[in-house]
Amino acid sequence: MATKQTIEEGLEFIPKFDDTGLIPAIAQDAKTGQVLMSAFINREALDLTIQTGYAVYFSRDRQKLWKKGEESGHLQKVEQILVDCDQDCLILKVTVDAGQCHVGYQSCFYRALKKDTGKELEFVAEKVYDPKEIYKK
Amino acid sequence: MATKQTIEEGLEFIPKFDDTGLIPAIAQDAKTGQVLMSAFINREALDLTIQTGYAVYFSRDRQKLWKKGEESGHLQKVEQILVDCDQDCLILKVTVDAGQCHVGYQSCFYRALKKDTGKELEFVAEKVYDPKEIYKK
Numbered sequence: 001m002a003t004k005q006t007i008e009e010g011l012e013f014i015p016k017f018d019d020t021g022l023i024p025a026i027a028q029d030a031k032t033g034q035v036l037m038s039a040f041i042n043r044e045a046l047d048l049t050i051q052t053g054y055a056v057y058f059s060r061d062r063q064k065l066w067k068k069g070e071e072s073g074h075l076q077k078v079e080q081i082l083v084d085c086d087q088d089c090l091i092l093k094v095t096v097d098a099g100q101c102h103v104g105y106q107s108c109f110y111r112a113l114k115k116d117t118g119k120e121l122e123f124v125a126e127k128v129y130d131p132k133e134i135y136k137k
Numbered sequence: 138m139a140t141k142q143t144i145e146e147g148l149e150f151i152p153k154f155d156d157t158g159l160i161p162a163i164a165q166d167a168k169t170g171q172v173l174m175s176a177f178i179n180r181e182a183l184d185l186t187i188q189t190g191y192a193v194y195f196s197r198d199r200q201k202l203w204k205k206g207e208e209s210g211h212l213q214k215v216e217q218i219l220v221d222c223d224q225d226c227l228i229l230k231v232t233v234d235a236g237q238c239h240v241g242y243q244s245c246f247y248r249a250l251k252k253d254t255g256k257e258l259e260f261v262a263e264k265v266y267d268p269k270e271i272y273k274k
Contacts, residue, residue, distance in 0.1 A: 008240050011258045013250055026163055026172060033170030035163060038226040050255045083258065084245035085238055089175040091246050101222055103145050108221035109228050113150055118187045121148045121220065 008085050016088040017043060022058060023090060027068075027100070030079040030093040036100040037108040039066075041090065053078055055092050072134050074099055099129040145222050153225040154180060159195060160227060164205075164237070167216040167230040173237040174245040176203075178227065190215055192229050209271050211236055236266040 002014055017023050022040040029036055039057040041049065045065055048056040055076035059066040069075035076094035083090055101108040104127035111121040139151055154160050159177040166173055176194040178186065182202055185193040192213035196203040206212035213231035220227055238245040241264035248258040 011248075013254075013256050013258050024161060024175065026175065028172060035165060035172065035228055038161065038163065038221065047255065050250070081250040082246040082261070083248055083250070084175065085240045085242075085247070086245075089245075091172055103222045105222075108223075108226075109219040110222070111148075111220055113187070113218040113220070117150075118184065119150050121150050124219070 007087050013083065014087055015046065015083060015090065016086065018088075022060070023088060025055075025057065025090040025092055027055060027076055027092045027094050030095050034107055035109060036076075036094070036096065036106070046090075049078060049092070050081070055094060072099070072102070076100070099134075102131060103127075104129055104131045144224050150220065151224055152183065152220060152227065153223065155225075159197070160225060162192075162194065162227040162229055164192060164213055164229045164231050167232050171244055172246060173213075173231070173233065173243070183227075186215060186229070187218070192231060209236070209239065213237070236271075239268060240264075241266055241268045 006012065007014065015023050021042045024038060025041045026038050027036045040060060042058040045056040045058045055068045055078055057066045057068060074097060076096055078092050078094055080093040081090060098106060100106055105125050106128050107125065110123060110125040112124045114120045114122050143149065144151065152160050158179045161175060162178045163175050164173045177197060179195040182193040182195045192205045192215055194203045194205060211234060213229065213233055215229050215231055217230040218227060235243060237243055242262050243265050247260060247262040249261045251257040251259050
């Protein structure tokens, strides 16, 4: 088993998958720094991401591999993969076109908690596409 | 139970804590956009974060509340809390001083996977402080 020193300060990539075989991955726009989404990756998805250069996640809902954009066309070209100190979280720095969230926004983080409330949200972005046009039945 | 529509397009903040009572939270530098760390928050930590204006997480290792910087002094002043489409992940936009990672770097994401390797990391940042000076025994 790798030591804390090896994990934190070493040059070996030993991502820590959790009990269900997943590691969280944050997709961040390589150009603007905007955080686009947070999802999970398993070993197979990580290997495919590295091999193909495009982000592949594991959908917990659908329990299957999910190449981002396979349905919508909004692929994520992976420029860089970062790992954190304890190697239990990844950042994918990605190049993207407009509209990364299935709801129609560029980022999934399109709402913020209103100041001085603990319960109320406000929109902080505008839709960049109409999901009804993209996700046709 | 809230509908998909309410969760994704509503103005009610209904963060989805997982089976262990936690929701992942990404700390992002409000000024530079740099992702600093990823951690977990439980209901109590979230309430304290909102009430105090400083980031409080829940440490899975130590199984207790963890006010970021309580030991190191590197507090995170929370400027904005964002939530994603399905309300199962948060971003804390924070104002910070130098050195957010306990290993000595500004961000926990100080290593990247080397191009054309699936196993080898390279450092992409330099230390901004000496942790031995901060975390004295």
